[in-house]
Every structure is written in C-alpha cells, then in structure tokens.
Amino acid sequence: MSSPLERLRARREALGAPLCLGIDPHPDQLPEGLPRSIVGIEVFARGIIEAAAEHAVAVKINVAFFEAFGADGWAALERVRRGIPGEMLCILDAKRGDIGSTAERYATGLFGHLNADAVTLSPYLGEDAVTPFLEYPDRLVYLLARTSNPSAARLQELPVDGQPLHLRVARWAASTWRDGRVGLVVGATAPQELAQLRRAVPGPPFLVPGVGTQGGDLVTSVRACDGSWAPGVVSVSRGLAGASRGPDWQRAAADVAGELRSRMLEAVLHSQASAAERIHSGGS
C-alpha cells in the first residue's frame, strides 16, 4: 500500500481536481426520513461518501459531529472511517492541540486507533503539539493558519512584527517542516489572505475549507490550494450535504460533486493556460 502522500498525488493526477468531501452532519439538517440521531448521522455520512467518492481526492470528517454522541458517536466514526475507499485520503478534522505527552495520546487515537491519513491541528502550543503526530511515518498534518469563521481575525490578524499572526504561523510551519507532510488550513472565506499566504509560503499544501457554491471562492481556492511540495485539497461540506433534503439526497450529492469537480478542473486548466501564456510571452 502506498503512502498517503503518494495516494494523494496519484488521485489528484487521475481526477484532475482537488475536491475533498467535507462530512459535518448535524442531526437537524439531515434529509427527511433519516433519524435525528447518531444512526441517521452514520447513514448520511456513509451515503455521501458512497455517492460522491468517484469525484473526490479526499474525505474530511469533522470529529465534533460524532463526538457529540459520546462513545456511540466514536463507534460510528470508526465504522465510517473504515468505509472510506483506500485510494482516497482520510482527513480527520479534529483541531487538537495539546502538550507533547498528551499530543502523543491524541496521535494514538487519530492515527493509531482510527488510522487516519491526515489530521488538522491547532498551532497555539507550538511544535510540541505537532511532532508526536509526525512520528507516524507518511501521515500528514494540516496546521490551522487562517480559518473561515467570522471571529477568525481576533487572534489570527493580530500584528506580529508588522505581519499578521496567521502569516507568522504559516512561515514558521513552512520553515520547520519541509517535506510536504505539514500543510496549512486556510479558509476560502478570506480569499485575499488565501492568495497572500500562497505567495508568502509556496511550499506547504493547503487544506481549504469554507467553499460554498459561489464561483468566485471556488476559483480562488483551487488556484491557491496547491503547494510546490504536495497537492492541496478544497473541502466542500454544506454544498453536498444540503443538495437535497428529499429521498434523492444521494444522487443530488453525487451531481453536485460532479459539477464541483468539473468547475475545479476548469479553474485548474485555466490557471495552467494563463501560466503557460505568461511563460511564452516572456512575462511573469
């Protein structure tokens, strides 16, 4: 079995687009007919993955939506994770961040027990929160840099030596871990920061959540997501989950995923064409 990074490269190559299925199922937003419980959550999560997998390079599961149900939720999460096709990257969006000895336990749970290929982590405690995860060979980590929520700027835009904190975090991560295994979470809702970050740290792959069904965000996100060390991914959650509340929710999610993949592919091709044109015309 190839490493997660090799699988990500191969899958991205095969599909041509960086679509990641975001799984954040809230019981109040499930399709009609599904129970508003962990049973409904599990059926829905597996159903979305089954329906849309062919268009996606990765699945990003937000752990909170299972953890809300305690042990039953974790048991469901274990089953959902096992159901993800082997050629796709399984990212557990956990945003953990603790001191070294505790981070080792989180790594045991997420990489060991749940066998995730990648996790999201918070940078607030420094490298102690990250290095225990990197002791698992080949696994990937995405560090929060600039998130997509309304109050993201509270800390992340604070000025440190004339640059926003999130840029400082990104530069620190990019200079500390240079093998493509440590990427950055950069929200699509701040397209300007996204483009700036891409220019400032060309290496690390980005995980870009927060993409809606709007074209603008999607194009900016796709163009900015790839790093020079590894392919990035663009995660879509509500666009898929909310495609239909009726009995056709699986087919609707598959249709939306196919359409998103096409639009991402178009953005990639257009971006490549522009780059080629700049090279031929001698511009930069």
Added chain:
Amino acid sequence: MSSPLERLRARREALGAPLCLGIDPHPDQLPEGLPRSIVGIEVFARGIIEAAAEHAVAVKINVAFFEAFGADGWAALERVRRGIPGEMLCILDAKRGDIGSTAERYATGLFGHLNADAVTLSPYLGEDAVTPFLEYPDRLVYLLARTSNPSAARLQELPVDGQPLHLRVARWAASTWRDGRVGLVVGATAPQELAQLRRAVPGPPFLVPGVGTQGGDLVTSVRACDGSWAPGVVSVSRGLAGASRGPDWQRAAADVAGELRSRMLEAVLHSQASAAERIHSGGS
C-alpha cells in the same frame, strides 16, 4: 443542585485549598498489576479520584488519554465522569477550538452528553469557539493563555503591540466575559508569566496545571490562581499518579493529595497574612 460556580466556591471555602486532581493516565505508567489497556486506565482513574477526592475541589480529566482508545475509551470516560462526587467540579481538559457550528457540537458532547461542569478551550479561532459553550447556563470555560509545555513560547510569547500574545489573549477574555465563567489556563512552569498575568487581569479565575512536587511552583501557583471573580484551581497530575507503582498506589495518592492540600493551605494563609500586614502597615 447548585451551579458549578457555587459548588466551586463552597468546596474551596470548605477545604481552604485549590487542589485539583489531574487525571492523565498513560498505559505505560500505570501501577504494576493493572492491565495496560483502557480497563487499567479506568480502574486507575476511578481509584485516584476515590482515594484523593476528600482533599480536592475539582477533578480535571484529560480527554486524550481516553480518546486514544476510541469508542471504548469514550465509554470509560463516561463512566469515570459519572463517578465524580457531585460536590467536586468536573473539568474536561479537551482544548477544543473550532468554528461556531462545530463548537456547538463539541459543547453538546462535553457539556451535554458528558455533563462536564467546565472545559478547556483553545483561543485561536476567537469567540466563535467559545460562545456556544456559554449557552449552557452556569458552566465554566478555561481558555488557554500561557501553557506549561516547552514550546509554549513559540506563539504565546510573540510580541503584539509590545505585549506577548498570551497577555493579549488574557486581556481579550477578561474584557469580553466578566461574570467569572470564563477563566484562563496558565501553566505553573512559567511562574514569572503567571504572576504578571495575575496582575494584568485580576478578574478571571485561573486553572494552573503543571505543578510538580517542588515547593516553589506550588506556592507561586496557589497565590496567583485566585481571581477576583471566582476561585481558581491548581492541578496536579503526575505527583499523584506517580506516588507509587506498587499495590499501595491508592493510599500513596491519598497521602500525596493530603500533603499537597496542607502545603497549599499554608501558602494561602501565608499570603493572606502578608496582605493583612501590608494593609496594617499602610504599605501596598
């Protein structure tokens, strides 16, 4: 049943000292004879709480040490939590931090499903990560400000407008939530920062982890932990868990807890006496 804050006040008043039992059980460090599995972890956690509860105002359980075992770990965590005596505060040290809709799910898991009295949270995403927790009336939140790990300074000491980031976080929290329900996590391993933070933000209660068996840290921590809005707590983990690896581990933990409580009480009384003296002599 009184609110968590009222129970904390009453318990602190009754015991005179802010000892919090830190439960971070690693399978490799369990007493001899206990299985190196979630079964051993659960027996140990319940045993430490049973043995030492009479000396403590609170129990702080680090969720990672249960999460490492997946669904079985969460089932054990649920049982351990139910076994905590009602007069003690149950703090789940989870360091979660996510966007609003996801934070609501974490709050459902930790406050709803597990019925914790308090949780620790990361500040990196701003108030979106905090407010869903405050919708549970009476529950407490401790925001990470200055942690006790070696790489804590990487972000937390970065200069923002001439002050370290952790101070900025503390001031933001203290000015945003002023009812004693939002406290701060401040590690005992940085005693200078601890004392400075206490002077800078006199209101919020502190949760002080990282206290070893050394007298210096303990005295500084106890003196700095209390806020003017609510009592703080000083958490001890390895000092209790490592008291004995032999069959007497419960009695040894009880002895250490009793001794820690006495030393904390002494520090409190000495601190009160000094303050009274300063007032009588007209000093400050």
